[in-house]
Amino acid sequence: MYKLIYLLLALAVTSTTFAQNSVKGKVIDAETNDPVMSATIYISKLEKGALTNFEGIFQIDNISKGDYNLVISSIGYSTRTVKVSLPSNEEVIIQLQPSAIEMEAVIVSTPFHKLQSENVVRVERETIDNLNKSGAVSLAEGIALLPGVETVTTGAGIGKPVIRGLSSNRVLIYAQGVRLENQQYGDEHGLGLSSSGVESVEVIKGPASLLYGSDALGGVLYLNPEKYAVPASTDLDAKVTYHSNSLGTETNAGFKTSGERLKFLVRGNYATHSDYETGNGMRVTNSRFDEKDFKTGIGYQDEKYRGDLRYNYNNSTIGIPEEIGEQSASKKELLPYQQIDNHILSFDNKLFFTNSSLDIKVGYLFNNRKEFEDHHEENEEEQGEEEQEEEEGPALEMHLETLNYDLKYNSAKWGNFETIFGVQGMFQTNKNFGEEILIPDANVSDIGFLAVTHYHLEKLDIQAGVRFDNRSIESREMGVFGEEEYFAPIDRNFNSYNGSLGIKYNLFSRFIARVNVATGFRAPNLAELTSNGAHEGTNRFELGNSGLNNEQNLQLDLALEYSNEHFEIFTNVFYNNINDYIFLNPANRFIEGDPVFEYLQNDAKLYGGEAGLHLHPHPIDWLHLESSVAIVKGEREDGENLPLIPATSFTNTLRVEFDKGAWFKSNYGFLTVKSVLDQENVSAFETRTPGYSLLSAGIGGSFNLNKTMINLRISGNNLLNETYISHLSRLKPDGIQDRGRNISLSVQTFF
Template identity: 35%
Template sequence: MKLLFFFVILVTTLQTSSAQIILKGQIKDKNTQINLQGATIYVVEANKGTSSDESGNYSISGLGKGSYKIQVSYLGYETVIEETQISNTSETILNFELIKKSFEINEVVVSSPYILSQEKNTFKIDLIDKNEMQKKGAFTVMDIINKTPGVDAITTGSIVSRPVIRGLSGNRVLTVVDGIRFETQQWDDEHGIGVNELGIDKIEIIKGPASLLYGAEAMGGVINFIKSKPVDVGTIRGNALAAIYTNNLGARVNADINGANENLNWGINISSKLLSDYFFNGYDFRVPNTRLLENGFKTYAGINKKWGSSTLTFTNNKAFYGILDAKDIVIDEQGQITNVDVGEKEKFPFEVEAPFHEVTDYRINSKTTVLFGDSKLETVLEYQNNKRAENEEQTGSKKGYRYLDMNLQSYNYDVKWYLPTWKKFKTIVGSQGMHQTNKNTSKAATQIIPDATINDLGFLAVTKLDLDKIILSFGTRYDVRNLSTQYYSANNSNIDAISRSYNNLSSSIGSSFYLAKDLQLKVNYASGYRAPNLNELTSNGVKLESQHYEIGNSNFKKEQNHQFDFNVNYSKKNFSVDASVFWNTINNFIYIAPTGNQVASNIDPTITLEAYQFYQSDATIRGGELSFNIHPSSIKWAHFETKASSLIGKRSDDDSYLPMMPTTKFTNTLYFSFDKVLNLKDVFINLGTMTALKQDKVATNEMKTPSYTLVNFAIGTKIKKSEITLTANNLFDKKYLNNMSRLRSFGIYEPGMNISLSVKVPIDIK
């Protein structure tokens, strides 16, 4: 690890004697040959960009010899990504002709082994723009992630949610931020994803273990948060956004300011969120302690030279999540849900009161790209410190007492070498690793998981063969994990010390080819693995949120899966269809279920609770997703989109259903957009429905849920340069139970109608 840090310091100070190279050219409309002013030109390896002038011309200086990817985008046109080899010492001319689009169907994605368009990738990657948060009245990033077909969320109220990709969740889904895996005690459903929108431009989702680039545990898939690109050279600008929400009287604000010159770029991002408890059935029932207080800060500084580029990022985030105490929710004699905690008198309480989670994240990230002629080396180093505490109720104290207090420290590295192209083969080799320690502080009353040390080491190789109409990809990686824990004993809770080692060889093979002019097929096979987490191996105590006593098993084997995935895309001028089917077999699948026994609480031995235990069984999950878009070229101001997803998960030993599996869902949305309406510019109107079918394919003793349909609405416009958006989610205040909610067993419904008003104001200093 130290050698890698010294290496990065060395390469970032390298200087060469060669003259700087200028990349220049012109951007035009391919059909009309009209010059396009304001097109964005971004050089990936140099991490710098500019915009075209009134004549469509652009110029980027300060480049060195090497292989570069140039990304050109312009509103209303298809984004172009082109790789070019710069070898002379003065200037290189590269012109682009862009094609108008009626609907975006071939986006550029960066989560694949190579930055390229969807049609050039061998597996499907779903892409979400961060601006969807504003257009959909979202409070957290999970509110837009779970709108993707095949992606759902296990929720605890309206603010705590964890992603579920094709039925797999927890640390089977890898979260990647700033190019490296994000560690946040992700073994528990009660622990949210832990990522906000600070400094994020897009979110890309890989379904299944098809990507070998991001590390072990990506059995279910990867959610990759793509950071914003630097602003144009010679500019300083940003945005400020404020939004309010009616259901829980919530508000969120964030602001960013970014600048760049020829060799330096920098940015500062801040955010704050405040949310009271949510309501359903009008303002008839307030769900207690589902509130949030969160503040975040992110800053970065980057340098670009002839040898490449390097960026240093610092992130700090602190959040208080209220915990709904299960013992406060009862069903009265009339069968109505009742909150028996009468201590809270306010209708919209904001004060942090026990029980609650207190989560603090610190991250320092360094990403460096070094060019070596027609190859390049990318290195990402990161230190993460995740502090998670949990306070329980105590008479006479609103803050209660410290029940849990854990400090998770992670040192991660990710090194990839992009080899020179050889006979149309593009190959990447690399290594990833992590050293992680979990410490329980003496401030806490107990431990749920013990003090532990984890060491990961992985090696990977992937290659792609591009034959224009046929694209093939192959990959393999080897991972090893060593895990050791310390003995713990208190009250009636004992956790034995263990030492375990796990290793695995994963692989993938995929192809993409055209069956006809507009009909493309992608076929993939991939395998992945996951070592049991600390909770599954060692848990022996009470979970406050569920009021269950959970028991782990230190003899668990590793999980391993094999997924076959088929995707077909048919695109015409006026409509497009995208469909996927998958079959995922999982060896040694770990799940939790009630034992039927009562055990004494480790908090108060006079109280007994229902015992839940972790088990292993082979399992199969199969299903698919469908997306259908009508985007008439003759009616450019409207298009219609419908999406659907469905799956079934079963244990192999007794053919019973797996717990917490998403139900079948359908969404239909009608989009309208106008350049001008009266004196208003860039007007849009979205009207949609989301239907979830009843979920009766449930595990033993798991609650079934009825079907429901929600109606959502959004309207927005620009006044001068400010964007104003009004949204209404669950427009008709439907009372419904979400089968992925951890609160459904208490008879607690999901949030009722929520109206949001947001204003986004650009900041243009230079």
């Protein structure tokens, strides 16, 4: 490991001796020939870019010899891609066509980093800034705004993504370019991440095991970190947000600066919330939480090497609600609660050759999860004993250490073929330090080999790949044989071969069809194999099954899209067949008052899709009408419905945008109605969930005060104070309702 780091640093120093090339040009309006100011020019292969000046001129230096795609985007224009070859002394003249359609962005989570319109796989993407405009309290709540994505929640502080009915270890999360590992198997375990310092989120819906390996069977949530400042600039910003429902406040500040080669950024965030209030005016006891988040990064780039070293520390104290009891606006922790420390250290390196490159990513993650229990004592003497027990330490404490690596070689183009070869893997240890043990001490190791190729013609793109994976799980014997808390040792190996084939075809102008078929797999996780204990957040006793097999699936995905200057429509249908689907099943017995659930397997299938339209009619391009629907059904081979399947939902939004006003600029306003239908297709241990509709609205804009730009935003969620319970709420069995009306006010300054 150290030798690799020294080698990369040496390459960074010596690479400055290579010849330097530049690409320069001008961006103009295709209809008026006027220069386009502040247009973004981005070289996805190098992850490097620039902005045009007042005259529409740009220049990007320190580029090695080779062929590159320039992605040019600007608000109010269609995004386009232009190919250039270096070295060249010619100035590139780029014409942008005016359009009311939102500008496209490069998709990072797919292998070849193309625009959405050029990808073989459809990917949902949204900026965190746009998600925050909705008034989302947490990152998990924000991503639930994307079509086909929902969240399993335990109160307001714990949420995790559900993609087309699959969640937990079936959805892989990437942060800072490395896979996130934080005991995500538990439904009552949150993301352990803040939206602070995250620029955008991308969602691959469907099996992404070919690119990411085990645990990506259901899809991938890819969080793109905040970009560095543009070369030769320094940025400073601060933001304060208030949420009325939970009396919550969030403060955020960031600083970043960039020279020609070296770059630096740092950002801190602190959020604290009281118990949230339901639509009937009652506060949900112990739904309070607070979160501290710190991110920093150092980057370096020249014509032959790019390096990005980033670190993220996240600390969360999250109450575990069990009832509507004492009404309080206190923010002090209350038993039972979780305390989670999450560290992510990533080192992303890229070596550039003529028309090829080598990517080397290394990540170290440390997750410390503690749970403090409530014994529900009533008198003061017993409460004092409880406080003393808390001081002695948590009832549950688990340390999860993960070292993961990702090496990919992007080969030189062979005609119309572009190919990637790669190897990925991780080494992981889980250790217990608390009195209670849910899963034993264990070691997990992964390794995977992959190859994926892309074939491009004028109207046709084909992408195909193959992959082999091996996962090894070895756990320690813990406890005394014959006793209830005994953990038998296991030593299991899981292997799988997978493949994918995707086709994108431009049927005619502006009409795109995508067909993808892929296999995926997921090895059973440590909890499914070895669990033997009660979970506070779920109120059940879980028993593992050491004989579980791989989950193996085959998914077919069809997407049709049409767009013109003022109208967009899409439909996306899928069918997902999973062999040996692992699920929890009631065992019809109790241990210490908690119902016992055991892990079993049965074949299953999920099917459904998403559809939507976006209308922005001419000449009133400031008006946007958006509508979408998401449907998913899930059932086992024996006819039983799968648990935690989202209900069918419809989302309709009226949005207005004005770039300039008398006092403000970048003005916007929106009105959204989300309607969720009854969920009657429930599993054996679920109950029917009535439907509901939620009304949201918001306005915002920015203005300059001297040399400082100030953004003001106000948004309201559940404005009609609807009393409802989401089908994916972990508090539903206790009859605890979701959050009522919430007004969010945000002030952000840029210096």
